[in-house]
Amino acid sequence: ASLYAFCKECVTTCSISYLPRFFLQPRPSAKLLRMPFQFELLATDPTGARLGRITTPHGVIETPIFMPVGTGATVKGQTQDDLESLGVQILLGNTYHLYLRPGHELIRSMGGLHKFMSWPHPILTDSGGFQVFSLSELRKVTDEGVTFRSHLDGSEHFLSPEKAMEIEIALGADIMMVLDECIEAPADESTTRAAATRTLAWARRCRDYFAAHGDPGKQALFGIVQGGTHAPLRCDNVRALVDLDFPGYGIGGLAVGEAHDLTCAMTHVVNSQLPAHKPRYLMGVGKPEQILDYVALGVDMMDCVLPTRSARHGYLYSSDGHLTIRNKQYARDPRPIDETCSCAVCRRYSRAYLRHLYATGEFLAIILNTHHNLHFYLDMMGKIREAIRFGKLERFRSDLQARFTTQK
């Protein structure tokens, strides 16, 4: 029940049947629940993993946390009720996508993103920095900002650090990310240095704009470290960024083509320079077996499209690794996806049925597969937190990684 705390405005839009019981008790003042951003480090594990708690105006987040991606104000295939029943603590939204559709002004006029999408729990918005990378064919970057050609209608749009902040303030997420320049890996040193330097300058501009126009009581702004796969660049970049004193730090530009070992090495370099009392968000990762490594490196927050996208593509996670439900071998398999899984899908449906739904292109396949994969990720994160609490993450990690690498 302690998972969710609610602000007064949002509660009115939330289905009462899904409210935790404690909230149904009369409360002295809903105002008391409006807590500004705060991070508490509760415990560390011998591996270096951290157990923590982030308090935001829309509730508390237990770390290490996995944040499902809901780019366009929706986690594809799941209702907000579904997400609550899964125990999702915080969602991601995206500046670029929501700016194009339905527009940040519209969302502002609807009372902000929480209210608009009826998600009274924490939200983090990404800045559009990743779209600098993923929409590379459709954009031009200068020191001033990024000119995008919309992937929807080809229209031109200019995203500067200030514009990104304006949009993210309008969306009203609990955590905002600065605009950064994410580049592919591998990239040569001068390219990487240029992007890291520009990202740092943009971080300063975002911070200044937010200081002038934002409300630190409602939103927290995270800086983003760049520096590619060049350790000295990462090191310089993170030190300079820490001087800007953000309440939390994103580690960007990783898992964009480089080997996992290198991702870990860079994460280690950055984390060794970040202050211990602030949350660390490794952006855009990862596979389950990789997440264990990142957590052991001291990462507190992660997000990834993998569980949701893979689900839509017929790739399901299980305690043994994964199964590709579209494969013929499951056509007559009466078992659930994972016999040890307690999710609503595994309690009710067979592999044979799920394969049928996928093969016939039914919407329900997306819904059920996504539900299961998110459950897998969130359940794993819960077990990770428990393992850290008891100082036993190393054993949990080696067990899981052994199971995941022996499959195939």
Place this chain on the structure above:
RNA sequence: UCCCCGGUAGCUCAACGGUAGAGCAUUCGGCUGUUAACCGAAGGGUUGCUAGUUCGAAUCUAGCCCGGGGAG
């Protein structure tokens, strides 16, 4: 009975004298701050049958078989 159109991969169709291709389906593989219910790969054909013309025929000719349409 005659005339016309058609018969090519499981399906729908390209190629119209130069070693038979696509889409879909099938099977398998990838997806890492979502341009992704996506992308990629593989398997799959004595071109209805039989003769003929030709250096060479899915393609031209003849006969037959099957389907659709028309005339009487």
